[in-house]
Amino acid sequence: MTAIRNHTRILGLERGTAVLAFVTCSTFACGIAALTQSVLTGLLAAFGLLAALLLTLGTLPGEIAR
Secondary structure (H helix, E strand, O other): OOOOOOOOEEOOEEHHHHHHHHHHHHHHHHHHHHHHOOHHHHHHHHHHHHHHHHHHHHHOOHHHOO
16 A cells, blocks of 8 residues: 655645644744733744744755755
8 A cells, every 4th residue: 555645835845834833933923922912022923933934944854845
């Protein structure tokens, strides 16, 4: 039996990885916004987290980076 591979990609990442990155970024950004009581700080945190995730995921070898 052969494994079925789902090659759906979002911005070069597998769909599950992209969804997990989005959920993680959103959760942390909302938490930071709630702690600081500032929407601007939350948006800055979301942008910073998203940039860090994309940079980190882009450096991983193998299937994740392609």
